[in-house]
Amino acid sequence: MSSFDATKDARALHWVLKIGSLKQSMAFFEHVLGLRVLRHEEFESGCEATCNGPYGGAWSKTMIGYGPEHSNFALELTYNYGIEGYAFGNDLQYIAVANPSALVRAASLGYNVQGNVIQGPDSYRYKVLPRVPGRAENFLVVALRVANLARAVGYWRDVLGMREVPLPPGLESHGPNGVVNPSTVLSFGEDGEQAMLQLVEVQDGQAVDHALSSGRIAFACKAVAPIHAAAVAAGEKVLTPPLRLPTPGKADVVVTILADRDNYEICFVEGTSRCSVLSPHLHHA
Amino acid sequence: MQCALATFTPRLTPFVFVLSADEAFYDLATPKYDVIDFSARAARGGDGAPPPKAEKISHAAPGTPGSKAAVVEVADAAAAEAAIHGPENAGKVVVLDFSAGWCKNCKKIAPTIQQLAQAHAASAAVYAVDIDELAEVAVAHDVSTLPRLLLLRDGTKVGDYLGSNAEEIKALFEATCSNT
Numbered sequence: 001m002s003s004f005d006a007t008k009d010a011r012a013l014h015w016v017l018k019i020g021s022l023k024q025s026m027a028f029f030e031h032v033l034g035l036r037v038l039r040h041e042e043f044e045s046g047c048e049a050t051c052n053g054p055y056g057g058a059w060s061k062t063m064i065g066y067g068p069e070h071s072n073f074a075l076e077l078t079y080n081y082g083i084e085g086y087a088f089g090n091d092l093q094y095i096a097v098a099n100p101s102a103l104v105r106a107a108s109l110g111y112n113v114q115g116n117v118i119q120g121p122d123s124y125r126y127k128v129l130p131r132v133p134g135r136a137e138n139f140l141v142v143a144l145r146v147a148n149l150a151r152a153v154g155y156w157r158d159v160l161g162m163r164e165v166p167l168p169p170g171l172e173s174h175g176p177n178g179v180v181n182p183s184t185v186l187s188f189g190e191d192g193e194q195a196m197l198q199l200v201e202v203q204d205g206q207a208v209d210h211a212l213s214s215g216r217i218a219f220a221c222k223a224v225a226p227i228h229a230a231a232v233a234a235g236e237k238v239l240t241p242p243l244r245l246p247t248p249g250k251a252d253v254v255v256t257i258l259a260d261r262d263n264y265e266i267c268f269v270e271g272t273s274r275c276s277v278l279s280p281h282l283h284h285a
Numbered sequence: 286m287q288c289a290l291a292t293f294t295p296r297l298t299p300f301v302f303v304l305s306a307d308e309a310f311y312d313l314a315t316p317k318y319d320v321i322d323f324s325a326r327a328a329r330g331g332d333g334a335p336p337p338k339a340e341k342i343s344h345a346a347p348g349t350p351g352s353k354a355a356v357v358e359v360a361d362a363a364a365a366e367a368a369i370h371g372p373e374n375a376g377k378v379v380v381l382d383f384s385a386g387w388c389k390n391c392k393k394i395a396p397t398i399q400q401l402a403q404a405h406a407a408s409a410a411v412y413a414v415d416i417d418e419l420a421e422v423a424v425a426h427d428v429s430t431l432p433r434l435l436l437l438r439d440g441t442k443v444g445d446y447l448g449s450n451a452e453e454i455k456a457l458f459e460a461t462c463s464n465t
Contacts, residue, residue: 020333021332021333022321022323022326022331022332023323023326023332023333024332024333026321036318037318037319037320037321038318038319039319040319040320040321042326058329060326060331062319062321063319079331079332081329081330081331082330082336084333
């Protein structure tokens with residue numbers, strides 16, 4: 001178990017998707033998944049914490065979700081001007097949402113639907129599940145391919161301090177020939193209350209390939225320094241040591257970016273003030 | 286204490302709510318959503334829109350509104366052919382000024398070309414070729430670098446200049462266009 005409690009109050013904030021057209025993406029997210037634009041920002045040059053990937057040019061960031069960011073999981077859509085598509089890997093398996101009507105809308109709008117999985121723009125897949133009574137969060141899991149489940153869980157649970165939770169119904173993962181893909185669901189906070197992480201060891205013999213479209217998961221936490229220290233102590237990868245990012249008109253934000261054993265990027269954002277930074281605002285600069 | 290009470294004068298200005306009733310109501314009723322300006326994004330070449338075009342170089346004759354421009358913009362590949370080989374320019378030097386809106390040096394020498402075209406109107410016909418619009422004309426004449434001037438008489442090349450030095454261009458015009 002983790003030796004520190006810095007992640008006790010940690011919360012899954014968002015998953016970053018690199019997209020080739022915001023117009024096409026918003027048509028899908030608004031009309032099929034029913035997500036709304038919480039925050040849209042345009043930037044002239046790349047971000048210090050490589051939020052937009054290794055690109056230096058103009059880009060935009062669009063936070064979309066089912067509710068305000070301070071209490072709901074969100075998707076962050078990263079668009080780089082001049083880049084209309086990425087080489088997509090096999091890393092992100094699906095994002096599971098509890099929004100059953102999405103399937104009907106997807107089919108009627110001509111998206112590729114197979115069973116309860118919708119293929120959205122940029123080849124990302126969304127697994128649609130029934131609503132969970134009493135659960136406010138509509139995002140269930142972000143499912144990621146890992147090379148070795150035990151090794152991956154050893155990182156997320158033992159280094160970062162996430163907790164294993166029982167596999168929610170409908171999230172059993174099957175590979176080709178109906179083989180069950182071993183998977184583990186992990187979460188910060190109370191069981192099943194937040195958006196969770198599902199690590200899947202896909203039984204198809206393929207290695208984890210992030211190609212050029214690798215996403216990134218972000219968590220809010222009390223303090224990033226102990227998390228960074230734990231990663232260093234465990235000999236794990238650190239992409240960005242704790243870094244203070246100035247946010248005009250608001251309190252600075254401290255972030256650290258780590259990488260897990262399958263090279264998934266993990267961004268920890270410090271402090272309760274992150275709530276106000278993340279709150280949606282209508283008029284951006 | 287009594288004294289303080291006695292000197293207290295009630296506030297006469299009415300109490301004003303900072304928020305209007307509407308604002309307060311909608312704040313509670315709906316979360317705030319952001320707006321994406323898709324037309325502004327498209328103007329920057331975003332979301333699959335074509336990249337923004339540089340503003341074309343103006344070849345209108347300066348200071349003489351309504352008069353025929355000394356530099357003629359080539360409309361298409363056929364017009365370029367007609368200018369080079371057609372009877373209208375027989376015996377004249379045909380100057381092809383290859384340029385593009387994004388080429389700063391082309392913009393810089395445009396007034397010089399304009400003046401020279403007017404000064405040598407009797408012996409030279411000057412045409413502007415925008416390579417963004419007429420890529421095939423640029424390819425046909427092996428033009429891959431700007432600014433570039435090609436001078437032809439009856440289809441035969443009599444001058445070729447790559448650069449943006451006004452004095453050199455002036456000398457080129459004088460050497461090529463004066464001896465008719």
